[in-house]
Amino acid sequence: YGQETIRLTVASSHPTTIPWIGMIQTHFMPEVDRRLAETGNYKIEWQEAFGGQLYKANATLTSVQEGITDIGWVFSYLEGAKMPMSQITAYTPFSTNNVPAQLDTIVELFEKFPEFRNEWEQYNLVFLGATGSDSYDLYTKRPIASLDDLNGMKISAPGVLGTWLRGLGANAVDGALTTFYTDIQTGVSDGVLSLALGVLPTKIYEVAPHITRADVGVVFSGGLAINRDSWDALPEEVQQALLAAGAFYSKAHAQDLMDRHEMALKKIQELGASQSTPVTLTVMSPEMRKEWADRLPDLAGEWAADAKARGLPGDAFLAAYMDGLRARGEKPLRDWGAAE
Amino acid sequence: MSGVEIGVAAIGALIAFIVLGMPIGIAMIVVSFVAVAFIRNETVALRMIGSVANDSLEEYLYAVVPLFVLMGLLVTVSGVGKDTFDVFERLLRRVKAGLGIATVFANAVFASITGISIASASVFARVAVPEMTRHGYTRRFATGVVAGSSVLGMLIPPSLLMIVYAVLAEESVGRMFLAGIGPGLLLAALFSATVMLMALWSRRSVFERDADTRDIAPLPVAALVSKGTPILVLVTLVLGGLYGGFLNPTEAGAVGACGALVIALLRRSLDPGRFWALLVETGQVTVSVLFLIMAATFFSRMLAMSGLPTALAQALLGEAIGPYGFLLIFLVLIIVMGFLIDSISIMLILLPIALPVAREAGFDLIWFGVLTVVAVEIGLLTPPFGLSVYTIKTALGDRSLGVGEVFRGAAPFVLAMVVGLALIVAFPPIAVWLARL
Amino acid sequence: MPTHADGPGGGSGRRETFLARLWTRGVDGLAVVGTLMIVLLMIMICADVVARNLLGGSLPLISELGALTLVMIVYLQLGAAVRNDRMARTDMFLTGLARTRPRAGAVLSGLWDLAGAAVCVGIAWSTLGIFQRDYAHGDFIGVTGVLTLPTWPFRMLILVGITAAMAQFLVSAAGAFRRAARRAEGRP
C-alpha cells in the first residue's frame, strides 16, 4: 500500500520572525511529520501562508473557524468579546512570570472547565496547543524612580493591558507593536508597557531607552487550532499526531520564551549602549512592585463579575487559575479573587 | 487542476474581464471568488468575501485617503496654485523658456500640498497654459509641460499612490513619503532640462512666435511673502507635523484638510454649495479607491492560497531571468498597462503578484515602491487613456484643442520619466537615502 | 479607463416614476450621510490632535472609530458611486462596441451590472452572518472597564449600504437590458 498524502494549509496573521509563529514551522510541523513517518501511512503536504497572506490580526479566530485556513494561530487575546474566559491572565497581573507554569495551568483548566473548552470549540475548531508572552516591563523616555513618576505620563499599552496602568495616574494609550515606535517618537506617548521580545525587533529602546524591569507578568495569548471540518476529515492517526505535536509545540514554546526573554533584554542593552541616550535597565524593587499591585483596582473581581453576567463560572475559574499557579510554585503578589 | 494553474487561469480571466469593460474591482472579486471555490470550496469563498469586506478596510491608516483627497481638492479651488505660478513666472521672466520652467517649479512646490495629480493638472491647465500661449508659446508645448509636470503631484509628498503602495507593501507611509522627495526633485530637474533642450534644439515646437515676456512685472518682496505664506503654512502643518514628531499620517491628513479649509475660507473661494460638491467628490474618489483596495485584498489572498506567487518567484528569480530581469519585466508591464488602465488599478492588480517576488528577490521595498510609482505615473501621460491629459482637456474646455495634441506635447516628458526611472534603478540612494536615514 | 462622467444609470428613462425618484433620493440620502462622515472624520481626528498636543491626553477610541467611520464612508456611498458610474473600469472596448453594435454593447454592460449585483449579494449574505454573530456575542471594540462600543450597528450599516449598491446594480442592469430591447424593436 502506498502512502496517502494529505494537504493542509497552515497560516498566521504574524510573520515567522515572531518566535511562536516561527516555532510552528520549526517545531510543530516537523513533529507532525516525524510522528507520521514512524508508520509511513500518511504524509502531510503543508501549504504555508504565514505573515498575513490570508488574513490579518483582526481575523485570526474567524479565519480558522470558517476554514479559510485549516490550521492557524488564534490570537484569543484580541477576542475579548468572543472569548472572555481566555482573558483571565490579562486581569491578574503580578501573578506569575513563569510561562511554562502558566500555560500548564491553562491546559489543566481546559480539562477542568468544559465552559472554557467550549469557549474555543464553539467556534468550529479544535485546540492544539497554547501560546503565551514573555513578561511585561516599562520602556520610557524618562527614568522611573518611583511610581509617582508615572503620574500623568502617557504610556502605550496593547489593548486590554491598558488596565494595568489604572490606579497609577498614567494615561493608557492604545496601540500595537507596529505603532509603538512612532507613537513614542511623535509624542503620542511617553513610553510603553511591553515585552522585551517585541521591543528588540521593533527597536523601541531607541526612542524609550529607560527600561524599568517591573516583571508585571506573562499572559496567555492564544493557541494553535485546527478547523473542525478539516479535523473531522482527517484519519485518526493524523489527528493523534497533530494533538501530540501541538502539546510538544506548546511546551517547547513556553521554555523558549523564558530563555529568549533574558537574551532579548541583554541584547537590547548591548545594542542600545552606544546610542545618544544609552539604554539603562533598572530592576523595580519588590516594594514598588507590591505597591503597584496593591494600587490597582480589583481587576480580577471586575473580570469575574463580567463573566458571571455572561453566565460563566467567573469566581470558580479565577480561583482555580490562582490555585493552579500556586500549585506550580508561583507566588502571586496580590491575592486576586480573595474577598475584598 | 493544481492551485498554481487555478491562479494562472484567474489572472487570465481577470485580464479578459477588464479589457471587456467589467468594473475592475468587481472583476477582481468575481475571479477570486471562483478561484477560491475551486481551490477549496464555495463556502470558504463566500466567507472570505465577508471577511475581506468587513475586516480589510477597518484600518485607521486608510482614513488618510479621504483626508488627503479633500485637502487636494480644497487647495485646488483656493487659488494657491495660481499664486505659486505667479511667483515663479516673475522670478524666471528673464530665463529662456522661463514660463515652461516656472510651470515645472510651481508644480513641484504645489505637489508638496496635494496628493493627487489631477489636482495639479487641473490647476495649472487653467493658470499656466493661458499665460504661456499669451506669451507666444505653442499650445502643444504649454499643455504638454503642464501634463508632464503634473506627475510630480503624486511623487513629492503627500501622495495618494505612495499611501496605496505603503498599505500593500506594509511599509511606513512616512518613509514612502520621504522616498518620493529625491526622485521628485530629480524629475523636476529632468523636466526643466527637457524644456531648455527643446527651446534650444527645436524652437518651433516651443514657440509659436517670439516670446515676449517684458510685460511680466518683477516680484516685490511683499507679494512674494503674501503669495508664499499659505503654501508654507500648509507644508509646515502636514510635513512638519509628520516629521517633526507631532502627527501620524492619518492625523497629518486631517490637519492638512482642516488647514486647506481655513485657507479656502479666508480667501473666500468657498461657498456652501461648492464645499458640498468637493465633499461629494472626495467621497466618490474614496469609494472608488477603497473598493479597489478591498477587491485587491481578496485577490491577493486568493493568490496566496493558490501558491502562485511562490511558484512565480522560483520561476522568475532563477538563472534565466534573475532579479533585474524580473524588475525590467515588471516595469515594462506597468508601462504597457498604463496605456489603458488608471494608476491605482494597475498597482492593485500587479502588486499582489509582484510584491512576494520582489521580497524574495531581496529588493529594498521602498526603492521598489518608488520605481512602481514613477512607472505607474507614466501612464498618466500615454495614449489612449492618460488621466492627466484628459484632465487638462476638460479643465481648459477648449473644443479646438485635441487630446492628440496634448499627448504629443507630453511625449518629451514621458521620455524624461523613462530616463528618471533608469537613474533611480541605477542609483537607489536617490530614493532610499532620505527614507532610511 | 475610469469614466468620470455622470453615468446613465440614474434616470434610466425619460419617464421617471415616483418610485425611481424615491429610489434616487434614498441612495443620495445614504451618500449624504457618508459625505457628512468625512467632515466628522476630519473633526474627530483634529480634536484628538488638539487634545493630545494641548491638553496632554488622547481622546479614547479615536483610531478604532476612525477606522469604522472610514468603512461607513465607503459602504454608504457605494450605491451613489455605482449610480454615477464611478467604479474604475476600462471602457475602450465597451464604447467601441456601443458605437458599432449598440445592442450587444447594452447587453454586455447589463451583464457587468449583474456581476456587480452578484458580488454585492455575496458580501451582504456573508456580512449578515457576521452581523448575527457579533450581535449574539455582544462583540465590541475598546477595552472592558475603560470604554467599549458594540460592533453590530456598524455591521448593520454595512449591510444597508451593500444592499443599496446591489439594488442600484440591478436598476442599472434593467436599464441596460431595456435599451437593448428597444434597439431590438428598431426604435432609437
Ligand code: NA
Ligand atoms: Na504631493
Ligand code: NA
Ligand atoms: Na495611459
